[in-house]
Amino acid sequence: MRLVLIDEIHRLNPCTTTGAQSTDLLKDLTERIGATFMYAGIDVTSTALFSGVRGAQLAGRASLVECGVFPARLGTSEPFKDLVTGMERALDLRRHRPGTLPGLASYLHERTAGRIGSLARLIRQAAITALTEGTERITRTTLAGIRLDHLAEQHHRPTSRHKAPAR
Structure with missing residues (x-):
């Protein structure tokens, strides 16, 4: 085929x-x-x-298949977490701890609204930041400091557990 x-x-x-x-x-x-x-x-x-x-x-020669955002869960599987794991494996950062990003899969899904392009941009920009700052690792703090595309930013509304403490 x-x-x-x-x-x-x-x-x-x-x-x-x-x-x-x-x-x-x-x-x-x-x-x-x-x-x-x-x-x-x-x-x-x-x-x-x-x-x-x-x-x-x-x-007349095409069938339309509408696709939504990448699901966090599908039955018992976690396709978004699997995607994050694969993206993390592709990172070449010397001090990055494997498993960090899959551990943040829920946060990443909420932050990117399940959009693969938004996720790829977020991880890529976080990796660039980690390299330019010399840390060579991605943390939740690094990710939180990255501004995303308009759709993802519009979707992401920090909840009380994501807000920075008031000063």
């Missing part, structure tokens, strides 16, 4: 000349290549992607 994955499909606008040519190419490829095509994008139903004649042709 072959799989063709095309990401950022929400950027394609079949109403423009370039977008129309790209849409025609995708249509032709789906008819000629013995593969399953998977398109990934953000909020595709609100874009021009499925509008007009070309968009309708593309929509």
Whole structure:
């Protein structure tokens, strides 16, 4: 079985000349290549992607699967914690203690609203901070000092257990 994955499909606008040519190419490829095509994008139903004649042709060849945020728990498994564990393993910080980030999985999920992109940016920025400050380890304090993307910051409302003490 072959799989063709095309990401950022929400950027394609079949109403423009370039977008129309790209849409025609995708249509032709789906008819000629013995593969399953998977398109990934953000909020595709609100874009021009499925509008007009070309968009309708593309929509007629696709099934929409809506994906939410990455779940903290799924039955008895903890997929978000597993993701955090994998990201932590990729870190190359000399003084970082393995298991620190998975131990903060609940905080990280709340902080990023379960968005993988927000999580990746948070951990990457925390690692850069750890390197530039010379600590070479990520702590909750390091993570708390990182500003995230607007969606994550808008979602994250510190509760009393996350607030800094009043001075």
